[in-house]
Amino acid sequence: MNPMIEFCTNNYVHGTDNIKQKLEDNPEYDVIEYNCLGHCERCAVTPFAAVEGEFIEADDPDDLIDLIEETIEERKAFDDLFDQL
Template sequence: MRVNIAFCVKNLAKGSEKVRQQLIKDPDYNVAEYGCTSFCGICSNFYVAIVNGKPIKAESPDELLDNINDYVDTELFDGM
């Protein structure tokens, strides 16, 4: 299963670029960046990535990476 992960460019500039750099190394992840992901309310207050259409948020870039991996492992792959 291929996992699609999207980032807003403003959120990348805020600090989630570190997370994107880690995720693009994984061949199972299709990582993209957009001008806007339409989650402005949470994007302005948290570090955010959109994973297969679901916003994953965190208080720090490291927490975001952990939350993404947890979501993929528990919600996406456990459901298969």
């Protein structure tokens, strides 16, 4: 199952629309956009996304994409370890 990455269209003002497009190009990710993800207080001031429901924010879009990919890799490593048990 592919990791789900969710974006708020209201947050595109912070450059997250470009990140969404880059991530959509990767067939290993499920990328979804919503009109609102309910994090309005943070949405107004910082780029963010939700990875498997976890709120991820950064100072700029480049940092955000790095954090998204790190979060996905950490979750994958944990899942792989769990599968070995």
